[in-house]
Amino acid sequence: MSHQFKAEVFQNQYLPQGAREVDAIMTITVEKGDSGVATGHNGRLFGIICDTSGSMGGDKIHAAKDAMIKIVNLLPEDAHFFIVTGAGKANVVFPVSPATTEKKQEAIAAIKSTLANGGTLMSTWLAQALTQFKKMPSAVRQALLLTDGQNDDSDEKSLKKVLLECEGVFQCDCRGVGTDWRVAQLQEIASKLLGTTDIIPSAAMIESDFRAILEKAMSKNVSDVALRLWTPQGAKVLFCKQVSPDIVDLTHRHKPVKPQMVDYPTGAWGSNESRDYHFCIEVNPGNIGDEMLAGRASLVYTLNGTETKVAEARILATWTDDEAKSTKIDRRVAHYTGQAELAQSIQEGLEARARNDIELATAKLGKAVKLAHESGNEATAKLLKTVVEIEDAPTGTVRLKREVAKEDAMALETRSTKTTRIAKSPN
Amino acid sequence: MQCICGASILADDKFCEECGTPLTASKPPTAIDKCEKCGAGIDSEGYCCQCGFRQEPPVHDWLEVIINSQLAGVSDRGLKHSRNEDFLALQQLNDSQPNILVVCDGVSSSEKPDLAAKTAAETTCLALANAWEIGENSASAIKSAFATALANVCNISYRNSGDLEPPSTTIVAAIVQEGIATIGWLGDSRAYWISAHSHQQLTQDDSWLTEVVAAGKISEAEARLSPKAHAITRWLGADAVEDAVPSIVKFTIPDSGYLILCSDGLWNYTLDAAHLANLVQRSPDRDAIGISRTLVEFARNCGGHDNITVAVLCL
Numbered sequence: 001m002s003h004q005f006k007a008e009v010f011q012n013q014y015l016p017q018g019a020r021e022v023d024a025i026m027t028i029t030v031e032k033g034d035s036g037v038a039t040g041h042n043g044r045l046f047g048i049i050c051d052t053s054g055s056m057g058g059d060k061i062h063a064a065k066d067a068m069i070k071i072v073n074l075l076p077e078d079a080h081f082f083i084v085t086g087a088g089k090a091n092v093v094f095p096v097s098p099a100t101t102e103k104k105q106e107a108i109a110a111i112k113s114t115l116a117n118g119g120t121l122m123s124t125w126l127a128q129a130l131t132q133f134k135k136m137p138s139a140v141r142q143a144l145l146l147t148d149g150q151n152d153d154s155d156e157k158s159l160k161k162v163l164l165e166c167e168g169v170f171q172c173d174c175r176g177v178g179t180d181w182r183v184a185q186l187q188e189i190a191s192k193l194l195g196t197t198d199i200i201p202s203a204a205m206i207e208s209d210f211r212a213i214l215e216k217a218m219s220k221n222v223s224d225v226a227l228r229l230w231t232p233q234g235a236k237v238l239f240c241k242q243v244s245p246d247i248v249d250l251t252h253r254h255k256p257v258k259p260q261m262v263d264y265p266t267g268a269w270g271s272n273e274s275r276d277y278h279f280c281i282e283v284n285p286g287n288i289g290d291e292m293l294a295g296r297a298s299l300v301y302t303l304n305g306t307e308t309k310v311a312e313a314r315i316l317a318t319w320t321d322d323e324a325k326s327t328k329i330d331r332r333v334a335h336y337t338g339q340a341e342l343a344q345s346i347q348e349g350l351e352a353r354a355r356n357d358i359e360l361a362t363a364k365l366g367k368a369v370k371l372a373h374e375s376g377n378e379a380t381a382k383l384l385k386t387v388v389e390i391e392d393a394p395t396g397t398v399r400l401k402r403e404v405a406k407e408d409a410m411a412l413e414t415r416s417t418k419t420t421r422i423a424k425s426p427n
Numbered sequence: 428m429q430c431i432c433g434a435s436i437l438a439d440d441k442f443c444e445e446c447g448t449p450l451t452a453s454k455p456p457t458a459i460d461k462c463e464k465c466g467a468g469i470d471s472e473g474y475c476c477q478c479g480f481r482q483e484p485p486v487h488d489w490l491e492v493i494i495n496s497q498l499a500g501v502s503d504r505g506l507k508h509s510r511n512e513d514f515l516a517l518q519q520l521n522d523s524q525p526n527i528l529v530v531c532d533g534v535s536s537s538e539k540p541d542l543a544a545k546t547a548a549e550t551t552c553l554a555l556a557n558a559w560e561i562g563e564n565s566a567s568a569i570k571s572a573f574a575t576a577l578a579n580v581c582n583i584s585y586r587n588s589g590d591l592e593p594p595s596t597t598i599v600a601a602i603v604q605e606g607i608a609t610i611g612w613l614g615d616s617r618a619y620w621i622s623a624h625s626h627q628q629l630t631q632d633d634s635w636l637t638e639v640v641a642a643g644k645i646s647e648a649e650a651r652l653s654p655k656a657h658a659i660t661r662w663l664g665a666d667a668v669e670d671a672v673p674s675i676v677k678f679t680i681p682d683s684g685y686l687i688l689c690s691d692g693l694w695n696y697t698l699d700a701a702h703l704a705n706l707v708q709r710s711p712d713r714d715a716i717g718i719s720r721t722l723v724e725f726a727r728n729c730g731g732h733d734n735i736t737v738a739v740l741c742l
């Protein structure tokens with residue numbers, strides 16, 4: 001199968017004299033096509049990592065086991081899978097196997113006999129998953145981690161260490177069921193492993209969420225894609241973020257390739273996928289009339305050790321004394337700058353609220369309401385309504401709700417990084 | 428050291444600051460290879476590989492045609508114009524005979540002058556070759572070739588509204604065989620004969636300047652100062668169909684030397700045929716392309732205010 005990667009840069013390349021910061025949004029889309037790059041992969045490996053600590057007992061473990069059984073049944077025949085359960089230590093319930101009918105039956109029997117007890121040391125779960133993933137290094141490698149509780153504090157160091165080892169070996173979406181888990185903890189795992197974090201408020205909802213994750217995982221065709229950025233000598237990348245469909249800060253995730261060139265990981269890509277990235281590059285300013293290549297961004301994927309460049313776009317800077325040109329902000333840059341501000345206002349607002357700083361929380365969440373309204377981010381606006389009473393969205397006039405369900409605050413916290421795309425035509 | 432113009436020059440001067448004569452072996456400025464800000468290499472898109480600055484001016488519109496060591500030419504955008512509206516076409520039939528040279532200079536005030544020049548040069552070269560194949564004599568071959576070129580130039584579509592001038596170009600064409608050069612022209616692109624023993628301008632410009640000077644109304648020095656000095660009185664274009672009757676001269680090649688066709692982008696910077704002869708004699712390379720490059724480089728060093736085109740036949 002072949003896939004056509006397209007990269008497009010949106011920016012206002014004109015800068016006033018002395019300006020150093022160059023902002024650009026790069027949109028990358030993948031389309032199935034005949035003419036694109038052949039991007040075959042050597043199979044798909046899907047790992048299920050499920051919390052079986054004592055707190056999972058009762059409804060949760062039942063729902064989780066049901067959901068795992070459903071997922072196993074849904075796996076396409078040409079995929080491979082494994083199941084790791086974890087508590088104080090991890091247990092490979094079912095090692096890497098092809099998703100044949102017989103193997104699925106064996107796996108389901110193993111799932112049924114699983115019991116919940118013990119503590120929570122997530123580092124051991126990930127270490128076992130890592131061992132399984134290393135068996136199929138050329139496959140598209142993705143995992144799902146489900147937990148309901150907090151990782152034991154004693155595990156912090158080990159977790160950081162194992163995350164470093166897992167980085168780049170597999171991707172992992174994290175789900176917290178109920179409200180006893182910590183958002184920041186799961187977000188740390190998911191972001192290192194280029195996955196998403198979300199809340200599953202009640203056990204009954206596990207199954208539909210699992211299905212969605214599996215479907216997305218099975219749509220990925222091209223793994224190990226890197227965003228390669230060349231910058232001029234003396235330039236500094238102030239940030240590099242994925243900004244759509246959600247915000248993922250990649251700034252400190254770069255790996256040097258050679259002088260002036262770094263790779264940012266983007267994980268696996270599926271057909272008909274589209275993402276936006278925001279670059280902010282500080283360069284040595286030129287004279288009026290100078291044009292500079294401030295960045296050359298390309299997508300590089302590696303299959304069987306061979307690198308292939310699949311798309312490329314240029315980020316430019318031109319210094320001008322024409323203010324009409326230099327003061328214009330690109331619509332997309334403005335939009336995503338606003339979306340990042342929205343996510344940050346929510347985070348700061350919720351933190352202030354947790355500290356009982358009502359004044360700051362009201363101000364921050366009010367600003368978030370205003371930004372969500374302006375940018376048409378309805379999903380986030382809806383989540384904000386669970387936390388604040390909105391008096392006037394355009395001005396961001398809000399009052400904090402006195403009674404807020406914990407799951408609503410956690411949902412807002414985990415989903416605050418979801419962005420909207422800019423509307424097609426400017427108005 | 429002294430230049431041919433008498434001005435003193437320094438050992439490492441690249442050209443004479445007085446008259447612009449190149450003093451070093453010339454080569455086409457195909458691409459700038461070093462960044463002027465940091466000295467690093469330049470990528471294929473014109474950006475510095477190290478500091479990212481784009482190198483100005485991006486050098487393109489430098490066209491070289493090399494048929495063999497005897498017949499070649501160069502057309503260059505020059506330094507001031509944003510595009511090259513000159514064109515040249517060269518052909519040698521049957522290994523040795525005849526040689527065909529055409530130089531065109533699109534009229535800047537007209538629509539699509541670059542296309543007019545290209546169309547006229549290519550059509551004329553092809554038509555001259557065809558006419559020679561069927562045995563037409565060289566003068567009538569030039570007349571019919573110009574007529575075909577005119578028809579093609581008239582067919583170029585353009586925004587036909589208001590006081591826009593239709594696509595127009597000057598043209599000078601030579602067909603050279605058995606020691607005789609037959610040269611036809613419209614406008615102020617020229618032909619010269621340059622040899623060790625003699626040098627002369629073979630064409631008479633169809634221009635306001637030439638006409639008033641020939642009529643004895645004013646001196647050439649006075650005429651050159653007039654804003655009309657560069658006005659041409661004949662050209663190839665839809666608005667001058669009646670007047671598109673070329674002047675034709677036959678020139679018997681006296682000895683070995685160079686037949687040179689050029690646009691005003693070159694001859695504006697030469698004082699006279701003797702000056703041009705000096706430039707040719709000082710060219711470090713003696714083949715047709717070497718002399719063409721030397722002359723184009725000379726015009727660029729003098730300021731390159733116009734497009735520059737030179738075609739050379741070594742005889």
Ligand SMILES: [Zn+2]
Pocket residue numbers: 430431432433434443444445446447448
């Ligand atoms: Zn001189």
Ligand SMILES: [Zn+2]
Pocket residue numbers: 462463464465466467475476477478479480
């Ligand atoms: Zn440079």
